Amino acid sequence: MSSSRRFMDRARKVLPGGVNSPVRAFQAVADEAIIVREAHGATLTDIDGRHYTDYLMSWGALLHGHDHPAIRAAVTAALGRGTSYGLTCEAEVELAELVVGRVPSVEMVRFVTSGTEATMSAIRLARAATGRDLIIKFDGAYHGHADSFLVSAGSGVATFGLPNSPGVPADLAKLTLTCPFNDADAVRDTLKRHAGKVAAIIVEPFLGNVGFVAPASGFLTSLRSLATESGALLIFDEVITGFRVHAGGAQALLEVSPDLTTLGKVIGGGFPVGAYGGRRDLMEQVAPSGSVYQAGTLAGNPVAMAAGLAALQLAGAPAFYDTLAGRTRNLVEGLRAAAETLGVPFTAGYAGALWGFYFHPGPVPDFTAAKECDSRLFGRFHAAARQRGVLLAPSAFEAAFVSAAHTDDIIADTVERLADALARATRD
Ligand code: HOZ
Numbered sequence: 001m002s003s004s005r006r007f008m009d010r011a012r013k014v015l016p017g018g019v020n021s022p023v024r025a026f027q028a029v030a031d032e033a034i035i036v037r038e039a040h041g042a043t044l045t046d047i048d049g050r051h052y053t054d055y056l057m058s059w060g061a062l063l064h065g066h067d068h069p070a071i072r073a074a075v076t077a078a079l080g081r082g083t084s085y086g087l088t089c090e091a092e093v094e095l096a097e098l099v100v101g102r103v104p105s106v107e108m109v110r111f112v113t114s115g116t117e118a119t120m121s122a123i124r125l126a127r128a129a130t131g132r133d134l135i136i137k138f139d140g141a142y143h144g145h146a147d148s149f150l151v152s153a154g155s156g157v158a159t160f161g162l163p164n165s166p167g168v169p170a171d172l173a174k175l176t177l178t179c180p181f182n183d184a185d186a187v188r189d190t191l192k193r194h195a196g197k198v199a200a201i202i203v204e205p206f207l208g209n210v211g212f213v214a215p216a217s218g219f220l221t222s223l224r225s226l227a228t229e230s231g232a233l234l235i236f237d238e239v240i241t242g243f244r245v246h247a248g249g250a251q252a253l254l255e256v257s258p259d260l261t262t263l264g265k266v267i268g269g270g271f272p273v274g275a276y277g278g279r280r281d282l283m284e285q286v287a288p289s290g291s292v293y294q295a296g297t298l299a300g301n302p303v304a305m306a307a308g309l310a311a312l313q314l315a316g317a318p319a320f321y322d323t324l325a326g327r328t329r330n331l332v333e334g335l336r337a338a339a340e341t342l343g344v345p346f347t348a349g350y351a352g353a354l355w356g357f358y359f360h361p362g363p364v365p366d367f368t369a370a371k372e373c374d375s376r377l378f379g380r381f382h383a384a385a386r387q388r389g390v391l392l393a394p395s396a397f398e399a400a401f402v403s404a405a406h407t408d409d410i411i412a413d414t415v416e417r418l419a420d421a422l423a424r425a426t427r428d
Helices: 003-014 069-079 090-102 115-130 184-193 219-230 249-254 302-314 320-342 375-387 408-427
Strands: 036-040 043-046 051-054 108-112 134-138 176-179 198-203 233-237 260-263 274-278 347-351 354-358
Touching: 051 408, 069 302, 090 108, 090 274, 090 302, 108 115, 115 134, 115 198, 115 233, 115 260, 115 274, 134 184, 176 184, 184 198, 184 219, 198 219, 219 233, 233 249, 249 260, 320 347, 320 354, 320 408, 375 408
Parallel strands: 134 176, 134 198, 198 233, 233 260
Antiparallel strands: 036 043, 043 051, 108 274, 260 274, 347 354
C-alpha cells in the first residue's frame, strides 16, 4: 500500500472525507488522493516520491509556480518582523496601491482572507448600497461557499452533484436568482420580473469553476448595460481571473467596467488573501468610513501582504502576460491536435494563464452544455495523465492553470505526455 493511501486512511479518521476542502478528495475521478510532500517551480512531489508537472497550481493561486525565490525572500523578511499585528502595516497600503493602479474599476479596496469572504462582503455592500435584497448569479458559477452562493454552483458543488447545500435557509436561497451564462435575454427577463428588487448581478467573467467557459462577444457588455438600466450593481468575481488573464484582470482584457470586483488566489502569492474593491462612493460605505460592517483579525496579515506584493511585482513587466498566454495557447493547441488525430470530441479554451477543456464536440457556452461532456473519459484521461506525471484538477468541472514556471520545454513535454494519456484513455 502506498504511503499516500495509508496517510489518507489516517486523515479520514480526523478530517471529514480526509480533507479540508472537498475537491481534494479525488472522489470524482475515483483515484487515490495526493498527499503532498513538497513543490518547487512547476513540479509537485507526493509523499511516495512521485513527481507531477502541476497544472492545479493551488487552484490558480500560484502565478509564478511553487516556492518562487523572490516570494520566499519577501515572506522570510516579513516573518522576521512578526507574523500578525491586527493593526495596519505598510505592506497593506503598498498592495492596495498596486491593486488600485492595475485593476481599472477599483478605486478603493478592502483586504479579507479568502475569496469566499470577498464575495460575501461585496454582496452585503451591494445590498446596502441599493437597499435591495435579490442577487442574480449564473448557473455553474462558483463564488465561494457563503450561503447566498450555493445555488446552482460550480466547483465541488457541481463535482459532487449537490445542487443546493443543506444548511442554507430556504428563505435566503430564494434571494438568489439564477440565469444561464451567456444568456443576456434571460437576465433581462429576470430583471423585468423583479423590477426594482435586484441589488447585484455577480458574474465570473470567464467561468472557471465548471471547467473553462468564455463569455460570448457582447455578453458582459450587455450585463453592464442591464445592471445600469435596472439600478443593480455589476460585480465581477475575479478571484480566478484577477492578475491571471491580464495585469488588470478580465475587466481590462475585455474592457468592461464593473461596479465592484472580488479578488483572491494570485493576490496572496500563495497565502490566504482575498479582496473586494470598486467605485470609491461604494467602498466608502464600508465601516469605518460608512456603516456596512465587515472585519477580520487576520485581514491584511503582514506575511500574506508581503507575498502578494512580491507576486504582483513579479508580474509587472508588460510582456509577462503575453508570454504566459503564448505558452497556454501552445498547450491548448497541442492537446486539441492530439484529440483531433484520435477523433475524440474535444473543445478547449484559454485566457492568459487560465485554460480548460471538455470531452464534448462544442460549443460549450454554459453549465448545461458543460454537464454533457464525457466525464467517464475525463476520469480515464485524468488517471492516465497522472500516471505520466501530469497533474490536472481531479474533476471535469474545474479549470487548469499555467504558471511562469511552466517553460516552453515543460509545455512541449506536457503536450507529449497528454497526447499519450489521451491515446491510452480512449483505448480503455
Ligand atoms: N474551484 C475551487 C475554487 N475556485 C477549488 C478550490 C477548493 O474548493 O478547494
